[in-house]
Amino acid sequence: MQDEIIKHTKKIYSEMNNKKHSFKEKVKEILTEILIIVFAVSLSIWLHSWSEEKHQQKDAQKFLMGLKGDLQNDISNLENTKKLLSKTQKQIDFVLHLTPKKIDSIEANHKEINSGTNFINTLINNGSYEGFKSSGKINTIENQKVRNKILSYYQQTIPQIAIVEVSYERLISRYVDLLISGKEDEDINTTVLKKKTKIVLSGLSKFTQYSQEPYQNAIKEAKEIIKEIEAEEAK
Structure with missing residues (x-):
């Protein structure tokens, strides 16, 4: 030329x-x-613009294909955490309503009490997204609906999950501290009957109940994004 x-x-x-x-x-x-x-x-x-646009479209398509796999892994991880929170809530509620009589009955039957001290750490696969966004290519996703859903998922929904898990860790750590802070010869079942422990358990019970909703919302959003990506692939 x-x-x-x-x-x-x-x-x-x-x-x-x-x-x-x-x-x-x-x-x-x-x-x-x-x-x-x-x-x-x-x-x-x-011709240069057309070639560049085609190249960007290919990059966007490749990103979306990879993102679908990331989101599928996210869904699995989020569902596992949600199940663990539900399980923890039941365990906490059980411990919360323990009485000396119930503990005696459990011990008499040689059973153990699960204290509900479960820790959570949900792995979110955001490497591809962060790399694509930092390269300034996020706007090459032509479907605005898909682009907005992706941005909402990673910039709003997932950070909310992170906040939930930080708060949960603080509560569960406080609970564990109470369980191990008793006297050396004190049975852990005695510790769970203390008023201070009951207060923490009550807070944990409510928290594990209401904190399951953000996970359900994240799962729903991830599934919607996958559905949109598959619709784009079918065009």
């Missing part, structure tokens, strides 16, 4: 110094060459 522009530029220069042509003929020839150059440059720019 550069060679063509140089060639036509030389023709313009040559025409300007052409003594055989009249002024009118020179203007005509020069304008023709200028139009050829303008057309060539415009075509080159258009």
Whole structure:
């Protein structure tokens, strides 16, 4: 393309110094060459833009295909955490309503009390998203609905999950501290009957109950994004 522009530029220069042509003929020839150059440059720019757009579309499609796998893993991890929270809630509620009589009955039957000290740490596969976003390519996803759902999931929903887990860790750690802070010869079943422990257990019970909703919302959003991606793939 550069060679063509140089060639036509030389023709313009040559025409300007052409003594055989009249002024009118020179203007005509020069304008023709200028139009050829303008057309060539415009075509080159258009072809470059078209090629770049196609390349960006391929990058976006590749990203979405990989993201679908990430989201499927997220769903599995989120569901596992939600189940663990539900299990913990039941265990906590059981311990919360223990009485000396119930403990004696459990011990008499040689059974153990599960204290409900479960820790959670949900793995979110956000590496592909963060890399794609940091490269400035997020806007190459042409479907605005898909793009907005992805942004909402990673920038609003997932951070909310992180906040839930930090708060949960603080509560469960406080509970564990109470369980191990008793006297050396004190039975753990005695510790769970203490008023201070009951207060923490009550807070944990409510927290594990209400904190399951953000996980359900995240699972729902992830499934919706996958559905949108698959719809795009089917086009």
